[in-house]
Amino acid sequence: MKKTLLYLTLSTCTLLPAYAAIPDGGWSVTPKNGSTVDKITEITVSKTNEHYMDPYINRSVKINGEAISVTQKVTNNGGTVVMTLASPVEKSGTYEIVVPSRMFTYGYSMWGDEEDNPEMSWTVTVDNPDQPIGPVIPDIEVTADPESGSPVKLLESVTVKFGGAASATVAADASVSALVTSLGAPVDVTVSFSAAADPDAVTVTFSPAVASSGEYTLTLPEGLFDLTADGGGEAFASPEVKLNYTVKAPPAVGEKFVVDNIRYIVLSRELMTAAVTWPDNEDDYASLTTVPTSVTLDGETFAVTEIGSLAFSEVRGMSSFKVPEGITAIGDAAFWSSSLESIEIPPSVTAIGESAFEECKSLKEFTLPATVTSVGSDMFYGCASLESVTLSEGLAAIPDNFLAGCVILKEVTIPSTVREFGEFSLSECSALTTTNIPEGTTKLGRFAFAKCPLLTRLDVPETVTEMGHGVFYETGLTEASLPENITVIPDGTFQCCTDLEEFVVGPNVTEIETQAFYWCFKLKKIVFGEKVATLGTELFKGDDAIAEVICLGAEPATGAEFPQAVYDNATLTVPEGAAEAYRNAPGWKEFKNIHSVSSIDVAAVADGVQLSVEGDMLGIVADTDVTVTDVSGRVLYCGRTGAVALSRGSVYLVTAGGKTIKFRH
Template sequence: MKKNFLLFVLLVLAGRMSAEEFEVDRFTYKVLTDNTVEVSSYNSGALLDIEIPSSVTNNGTKYSVTSIGDYAFSGCGSLTSITVPNSIVSIGNGTFNYCNGLTFFSLPESVTSIAGNAFAGCSKLASFELDGTNTEFSVVDGVLFNKEKDILLIYPAGKGTGYTIPEGTVEIGEFAFSESAMLTDIEFAGTLVKIGDAAFSKCAGLTEVNLPVSLISIGDKAFNGCKGIVSVSISKAVSSIGKSAFINCSQLMAVTVDPENMDYSSLNGVLYDKQQTTLLLYPKGKGDNYDIPVSVNAIGDYAFYGTNLTSVTFSKSIVSIGAYAFADCSDLSELNLPEDLEIIGDDAFEYCTGLEKLVLPDKVRIIGKYAFMSCQSLKEVTISENAEEVGRNAFWGCKKLESIVIPDKVTMIGDAAFGSCRGLIEVTLGVKVDTIGSMAFSSCSDLMVVNSRNPEPPVCAAEDIFDGNESVMTLHIPEDSDEQYKDALVWKNFKEIIADLEKPAPDSMVGLETRASLIVDSSKNGCVVLISNKEQTVCVYDVNGKMVRSQMLGKGMNELALADGIYIIKGDSDSLKVIVR
């Protein structure tokens, strides 16, 4: 199988050095250019004090050491000091993460770039120092700033329990205070305008956050995991709040917004947009049940992420639920979704492990990727009649699900959509299912019966749709479809193929039997020839539902150049599949 072959290749590669890497004196270097390298790792389990050389020679070639790569020293807990040469220009992501023995770090004047999370989790790091005259950075009381001292870049996690951000600071950079476990008190500068992504992420000791009135922007995951924060006040100037700015704040009871704010509002401690049509954040510590106001028509990304909800009442007007909106709400046992709902976003209900039954309203068209992944108690699922596709991994790991019926308007089932549904016994595929993604029903060890209602066998993206278990499974297909299925990839491998399903009614096949003619001319390197009976625009989608191109067709013959793969081409009224080899 492909997975085993790939694993074998990776194991072989792991045992030898890459052609672009070499080792000298325990340092592993990655070649960047003809005469420059970066440090990619240090091969010793007992680091104490080390010095990075400014140059290194390998096979007669001398290289200048110009950067320290991503995660090069990550997790080196015994490292107490490191000397960085004046040749180093950049320090990458996570380079010194969790180097808990470091107490200070001296920057040479050559360094011009440092990733914000380069020192995350360095619990004893108390100060930065500058060696020489650096043109990009400055240090104020051990804290790293940009040269102009108006952007705070990295606060050393071991510096202390309290900190006052200097006046004149306008921005706190990404990951600047991330994982500063000692930090309990922070006083913001009155000049502060922006807090970057994950700036205070996992500062579990923070108990109070008094945001300044000057603040305009709060980044994604800015206060993620700040478990001690109880309340947050948003001033009238704030115009941008990251989607997951306050997730995993387990004690957060309320978010209040200045009534004069032009972009946001709050109601009983819950954050909304100004018009209160989109619910943006339900504080994790607020309570275990909630009635969503009738004004709300959309639930934003991460809105209820990880909360302790046991029940929620939706307003009837809600049409969309955003990505991760209810993810990890493990106490949520019942869902009565609103009748006007159309879109369920990616990961919207993943890890809702208490859910046992799911009925999707008839208007739901889109079921996003990972939407109900690992809902391990889910026993019953009714997919809406108007659903058009089931996204990648949408129901992966729903191990108690015993049967599933794919409605007749669904055309595509994404990769691993029902993978690892170990209790699944029977699957019924709707009449318009014409494309099934890789591993769609893999690791469904109890699956014995598949009913495919499409007279034409759906295109399988790979031979691993059913993990190769077709030889012990029974396939039921429409009358007079034997020959098509017995010659088709994957379908021909079933132990038993029985043509005993009723032929679909003609009106249910509209869009399938009235397709434009489609020819793949392999002599022209994947040129698809599409014959159209009118002028129209067609959109081309890959097997994951991503649009890869659109093109205006003229009446008659048209050519589309496409790379090898499986595609769905949708016109004004027609929908067809094509394999380009």
């Protein structure tokens, strides 16, 4: 137990030995030295053989060191001065009375032979039944454990020792209680007291314990405890005690702390884990090339398991960085808009958050470990220098804006485990020439591949069932097809695909939405499946190059609208017997060249192959290669969509999917 405070009690008079310092030469005082009186109201000073005393005005005597003003008058024919106390002494005890010099002058006459009185002192005991003499109070030395002024992690209890006392107990009639304050404001805790191991000590307990970091003061008011002196006797009151503590509580979940100029945030107290988080000044992290795998604060060690959100955001000066083994996650915007050029990520990492490397304009390459199965949106958004990205198997989705704006990225291979592409996931990759949509993919988000002008071909697997608007907006596709299970072609799907030359609408499509082929300037041929019933507005706006329109449905779709140049120059081919319906339907009747053809039975050839004859022309629409030969074996046509000139009376062979049919024209 350490010494912290020293208190000397002054509130009760102590017993003083009787002594006197009264000059010789006929001086006498009352009350007399060593006498006992019930109170002291006046003091008299006399001198024999004196005929003249003259008091000064505004004078004081001292009683136990306290100055008390007096009113003086002369009696006994000038040989006595009576000093009446302004404050009578009535409390029982032993008092030292001091009459200073220059209280009055004295002499045999008033004509020049007077002198100032000498100083004199003596002791008197007051025994007043109404205010009895208190106990003898020793010097009290207060100590505390923990020591006052010391830092603590938790303030649960304090043991206060009253050195010099024989015992300490809570006063039975105490009308005051202890008070805990922080910066002057009361703290909502209950304080209780119990006996300590030493009889002169008391244990103060706090409920709840003070656990929040801060500066605290414990005040134990005067009289809270009854103290006794060695040898027994009447109890006396404890002095006021003030104890100060700095609580430095272990950091709670979500609380930040700094070690070696790196700031951390507590993730779990149970697991004792922490993450690196952003600094007060980004320059503090500029020279870092890695981070510790553990950090110790006030004797507690935390495992560092995350690069936290915004940890290195906007840090300039960093170039390469190695994420240490043991880190399991990289948080949202962890390196956002930093000067990072390269990064090495260990297999311990399983998740990377949103915008983790967004706007890292110096980042050149990136390899995603196979352990990472979840990545956030905007991960590489705006990485204008990114040349190479390696994605590992196990990744389930390409999120929104994942590689958007990576303007020099030329090629990226999507893992076979991917099942979804988010909105704008590979948009604005202006140098991208090669990528893929894996078999098993079910969803393409809106504008997923928009504004990739060098992307000329991208096969869409039959597993895709959901597409957003503008998936291929402003790409460089020269050919395209959609899965057979697609029933609606969404708004702007091929809008501004200025190199697309022909398109066959699938057999199950019932609706084509607004602007799906808007500004496809090179589109020459469009084939509508037999179930198409509704066409959106501005579907073919600007597509003046369309020369051939084939409709496989007997009922004209509503909403048809083509440029005037198409109405004037293109050929509209419809099923046999449907020509009249098209000639009377809005949006179709405007065609100047409408022809009907009969169908050829190709059930024996292959699914997905449609053949029709119009006049002396064989029309072919297929999703597999079709070969047409004459009986001599000469190949007249090989392809998927086209037409072959026929000669009347001639015999032809049509082969597709390993099967062949023969017909005569």
